Amino acid sequence: MAAGQQGAIMGFVHRRRRGAELFLLVLALAVGIGAYAAVGLGVEGEVPVDLLGYGGWLAGLVVAAHVVIRFVAPYADPVLLPVVAALNGLGLAVIHRLDLADGSALARQQLTWMTLGVLLFVGTLVVLRDHRVLTRFTYTSGLAAIALLLLPMVPGLGKTVNGAKIWIGVGPFSFQPGEVAKVLLVVAFAGYLVLHRDALALAGRRVLFVDLPRGRDLGPILAMWLISLGILVLQRDLGSSLLFFGLFLVMLYVATERPGWLVVGGAMFFGGAGLLYYVSVTTGQLSHIQNRVNIWLDPMAYFDQSPGSGQLVESLFGMAWGGLLGRGFGEGNPERIPYAESDFIIGAIGEELGLTGVIAVLLLYGLIVERALRAALISRDGFGKLMATGLAAVFALQVFVVVGGVTRLIPLTGLTTPFLSYGGSSLVANWVIVALVLRVSDLARRPVPSVGDDATDVAADAETTQVVRLS
Incomplete structure (x- = not known):
C-alpha cells in the first residue's frame, strides 16, 4: 500500500452521529407506539388507555440507552439502536394484539424482559470499555x-417444551441457556481462531478447483460437528444445531x-443430518427428526396428527389471506x-401486515447484519x-432458520425471531449482542491514536497497522 493512501486512511475520522441516532430513535418509537x-x-x-404509560416507558428505555451510548461509546454505529428499538416495539405491539385475542398478558411480561x-x-457498555479484554x-x-x-440434560433441571429439551x-421461572451459550461461543471461536488461523488456513489436497483443509486440522470442526449432532439427537432441536455449527x-x-472449509463443513452437516434421518426411518428411533x-x-x-402440522398450516393460510398489504x-x-x-410471530405479521410488513422486518434484520459486518470490516x-x-x-x-421454517423453505426449527418473539432469555441475550457490536464499532470508529499520544494502546494491538490487510 502506498504511504499516501495509508496516511489518508489513518487520518480519516468518523463522525459521532449521535444526533442522527436520536432522530432515528424518534422514528423507531413512532413505529412501536404507533403500532400499539x-x-x-x-x-x-379505541386508543389503548395505557398508551401514555406504555409509550413513556418504551421511550424512557431507548432514550436511556441512547444517553449511555453518548457517554461511553460516542463513536458507535448510529443505526443499530434505532433498528433494534423498532423491531422490539413492533414485537410488543404484535404480542399485545395476540393478548387481546386470548386474554393473556404476555406483552407486559415482554416489556419487563425488555427492561x-x-x-x-x-x-455491558459501561463495564466493557475494550472488547479485546x-x-x-x-x-x-x-x-x-x-x-x-x-444443563437441560440434567435430570430434574431440564424441561421439555414442544418436544425440544432446551x-x-x-421454581416458577424457565430459562433457555442456549441463548447465553451462543454469545459465549462467539467469544470462544473468535479468540481461538485469532490464535490458530494461520495453521488452519494452510491448504491440503486440491479437489475440483477447491483447496481442502489438511486432515490434521479437522479436529475443531469435528468437535463442533459432534456437538451439533448431539444437540439434534439429545435435545431434539434442529435450529440450535444448525445455528451453532453454521x-x-x-x-x-x-x-x-x-x-x-465451507465444502467440508456443509458436507459434514448435511451428511450427518441425512444419516440421522435414515436411522429414524429404518429403526423407528429419533422419530422427531422424521416427523x-x-x-x-x-x-x-x-394436519390432524399429534405432533402434527397444524401450526405450520394455520400460518401458511394466514399469510396467504394477508396477501400483499395484510388484513390490518x-x-x-x-x-x-x-x-x-x-x-x-412472522406468520402473525404476514397475516395482518402482509408481505410488505414481512419484507420491512427482513430489511431491518438485514440492516443489523450489515452494520455488524461494517463494524467488522473497519475494526x-x-x-x-x-x-x-x-x-x-x-x-x-x-x-434464516426461523423465517425459512415458517415459510416452509426448510423444516421447522423452533428458534425465536430476534427482538420480535416472546421470550425473555432470547430478548435479553440479543440486547447484550447489540451492546457487544456497538463496543466493537465504537473502538473501530474512534480516531487512531498517534504513538506520541498513546503509545501503550498502539503497542497493545500489534494488528493496528494492518488496517487494510484483514478488511
Whole structure:
C-alpha cells in the first residue's frame, strides 16, 4: 500500500452521529407506539388507555440507552439502536394484539424482559470499555458455553417444551441457556481462531478447483460437528444445531479465507443430518427428526396428527389471506396459530401486515447484519473483526432458520425471531449482542491514536497497522 493512501486512511475520522441516532430513535418509537395504538383501534375501536404509560416507558428505555451510548461509546454505529428499538416495539405491539385475542398478558411480561435487556445492554457498555479484554476468556467462555448447553440434560433441571429439551426450570421461572451459550461461543471461536488461523488456513489436497483443509486440522470442526449432532439427537432441536455449527463454519471461513472449509463443513452437516434421518426411518428411533421432515414435505397430510402440522398450516393460510398489504390489525385471526407469539410471530405479521410488513422486518434484520459486518470490516484488530462477524452471523442464521421454517423453505426449527418473539432469555441475550457490536464499532470508529499520544494502546494491538490487510 502506498504511504499516501495509508496516511489518508489513518487520518480519516468518523463522525459521532449521535444526533442522527436520536432522530432515528424518534422514528423507531413512532413505529412501536404507533403500532400499539393501531392494535387498540383495530381490535377494540379505541386508543389503548395505557398508551401514555406504555409509550413513556418504551421511550424512557431507548432514550436511556441512547444517553449511555453518548457517554461511553460516542463513536458507535448510529443505526443499530434505532433498528433494534423498532423491531422490539413492533414485537410488543404484535404480542399485545395476540393478548387481546386470548386474554393473556404476555406483552407486559415482554416489556419487563425488555427492561432487563436494556439494563444489561447498558451494563455491558459501561463495564466493557475494550472488547479485546474478552480474549483472556477464550477457553473459559468455551467451557461455560458447553456447560450451559448440557444443563437441560440434567435430570430434574431440564424441561421439555414442544418436544425440544432446551429449557431449564428453576421454581416458577424457565430459562433457555442456549441463548447465553451462543454469545459465549462467539467469544470462544473468535479468540481461538485469532490464535490458530494461520495453521488452519494452510491448504491440503486440491479437489475440483477447491483447496481442502489438511486432515490434521479437522479436529475443531469435528468437535463442533459432534456437538451439533448431539444437540439434534439429545435435545431434539434442529435450529440450535444448525445455528451453532453454521456459526463456527462462517467464522472459520472468514478467519482463513478458505472455501474448502465451507465444502467440508456443509458436507459434514448435511451428511450427518441425512444419516440421522435414515436411522429414524429404518429403526423407528429419533422419530422427531422424521416427523419434522415429513411435515416439511407434506404439511397437509399431518394436519390432524399429534405432533402434527397444524401450526405450520394455520400460518401458511394466514399469510396467504394477508396477501400483499395484510388484513390490518384486528382484521385477521392470528390467534388461530398455536404459539404465534413465539415460534410463529412472522406468520402473525404476514397475516395482518402482509408481505410488505414481512419484507420491512427482513430489511431491518438485514440492516443489523450489515452494520455488524461494517463494524467488522473497519475494526483494527483481528479479534474484533471475528467477534463482530460472528455476532452478525448469529442474527443472519437465526432469522434464516426461523423465517425459512415458517415459510416452509426448510423444516421447522423452533428458534425465536430476534427482538420480535416472546421470550425473555432470547430478548435479553440479543440486547447484550447489540451492546457487544456497538463496543466493537465504537473502538473501530474512534480516531487512531498517534504513538506520541498513546503509545501503550498502539503497542497493545500489534494488528493496528494492518488496517487494510484483514478488511
